[in-house]
Every structure is written in structure tokens, then in C-alpha cells.
Amino acid sequence: MRVVYAVFMRRPVICAPRLMTEWLRDVAAARGTAIEIEANYREGEWVGAGEPMLYLSGPMFHLVDLETLYLQKLGPACVAAYNAYTMCVDLPKVSFLAMDARHCAGTDMAEMMAYAAAVGSAAAKAKVGAVGFLGNATDATAHFFDQPKGYGTMPHAFIGYAGSTVRAAEMFHETFPGEPMTVLVDYFGREVSDALAVCRRFPELVESGRMGVRIDTTGGRYVEGLDPPASYAVLERHVPEAVRGYRTETELRYLVGTGVSAAAVWHLRESLDKAGYKGCRIVASSGFTPEKCRVMAVAKAPIDVIGTGSYLPERWAETYATADIVQYDGAPKVKVGREFLLRPKA
Helix, strand or coil, X not given: CEEEEEEEECCCEECCCHHHHHHHHHHHXXXXXXXXXXXXXXXXXXXXXXXXXXXXXXXXXXXXXXXXHHHHCCHHHHHHHHHXXXXXXXXXCCEEXXXXXXXXXXXXXXXXXXXXXXXXXHHHHHHHCCXXXXXXXXXXXXXXXXXXXXXXXXXXXXXXXXXXXXXXXXXXXHHCCCCCXXXXXXXXXXXXXXXXXXXXXXXXXXXXXXXXXXXXXXXCCCCCXXXXXXXXXXXXXXXXXXXXXXXXXXXXXXXXXXXXXXHHHHHHHHHHHHCCCCCCEEEEECCCCHHHHHHHHHCCCCCCEEXXXXXXXXXXXXXXXXXXXXXXXXXXXXXXXCXXXXXXXX
């Protein structure tokens, strides 16, 4: 019996089917059969809730046992691509680095999430001219971003090993003298002091635009020099409208709370500029979800690069893709309640 499956999701997503369709073609070839794939959307297009993303046609014998496996390869990628897309659209002038691998459950998921970030990024570039994701943190999936290798910054362990932030920067520069340098500055809780010290040590890198500082401050404390009143004050100086409207508790935390808040980024930028280090880039990480990125956009936070793994779906139940047979040997038929999946009549 020949059947046709309709594949859909229950929430809006960005179409990211490539890993699924490539796998299906490989399985079909290995089985010596043919599975026809009719895509209703191009990769990177917006797909509404309940809209059939694609139709799969072939022998029921060869399709029925593949359903769970191919759905696993579709749903999470589409939701992650949607999240990456919204982050890039909200912050179109910011570069993103995919740092999701350590949060993935194995290499298959890591491949899926890197692919998703690349698809969402490409969609944002096409939509609003966003800078988007420049790369990711592992060599294995760097090809999705047209990069030869993964990228990253200094780990906290390196700062601890070196004994000081400046010494870590010196060691890095001695080992990789021709490389741009991004220095992690939150290890000792002296984000501003250590950022300025590193810039003083390497003024030539700052002047040439090859120096960056990364803040990854935990949510358990404020960035050096800030507390609640000081956080409000720094935003009042730069973006007063950000704190004068209605804000949820979560939004306020992202604006003026502990960790890497919008106030923290503005405070660091203000300190660097005042000391004459306007050429030093700011890299921010730590919980940059789509919601946090929206708040950073409202606060016009002066971030150059965001390192994030938080475009991964938070609610895994939203990633469930579904497939229903809508045709048996040419006769349209689907379970009651799913009639919307039937192919439109020619």
C-alpha cells in the first residue's frame, strides 16, 4: 500500500528540515526504495501552527517504522531555528556565537542545534540584514556556518591557572601573537578593573580592534561597581526609556539585576570609553535567551558579540513534530479532527 504522510507542528516555527530529509533519502537508498518528499516551505521560511510543512509519499511498509525517528530530527531543529531567528532579528547589529554544544545530549543533538542556529541566522540576515551567527564553538559543526573551525574565548579555568586576568592575557598573546584576543574578565569579580588592566597592557590590540572583553558574571552577584541604585542610574544616563515603562520581574532582572544585565553592559562600556578604550569590544554571555535578547534590544545594550546556547528550546514539549497519514492508495483519509492536513484539491 502506498501512503502519504503530512508532517506538521503545533506552534509557529522556522522550517529546518534538511537533517530529516537527508536522513530519509539515505534510509530509502539503503532499503532500495523511494520516498518522495514534497516540501511546502523552503528552508528558513516561517511556518504557522498546524500547517503541513511537507508531505512524504511511499510504501507504507517503508514509512511506518521511520515516523518517530524522522520526527525527532525535525521538531527540535525548527524550534531552535525560530529562537535563533528572533534573537538575531531583535539584535541585528550584534554578532552571535553558538555555544550550545555543552548543553546538548550527545553529538546528534549538537549537530541538530548548530544546524538550527545557522538556519535561523540565515533567515534573519535575509529578513532584516542581521549580522547573525558568525560561527560556533566546535569544529565538528562549524561547516554549518561556512567556517573551517569552531571559535571561542578564554575559559574560566585558564584564568584560574594563570593566577590573574592580565597574566592569562599575556600567556594567550605569547602563544597566539597574531590572533585577536577576547579576555574573560569576571573570574575574580573585577570586571571593570580587569578589563581596564588588560586594555592598558595591550593598547595596540585595542587600537587595531583586535581586543575584546567577555563578561559571564553569575546571577549570584552584581558586576563590579553596581548595585540596584547604581544599575538604575547607569540606564538613566544612557537609555532612560528602558526603565520607565511597565516591566515584568524577569525583564527587570535582565535590565538592572545581578549577572550580565543591560546595566552591567552599559557600565562596562561607559568605563572603557571613559578610559579611552573605545576600540575594545564587549562580548556577553550567560543565559541569553530570546527573551533576554529582546530586553537587551529595548535597552540598546552596547554588545558586540553574544555567546549563547540559550536558543535551545526551553520547553521540550513544544518541539514535538507530528505526522499523520492523509492518503491511502490515492484515497484521501485522515482521522477526525485532522482534516486540515488533507492536500488541497487541484
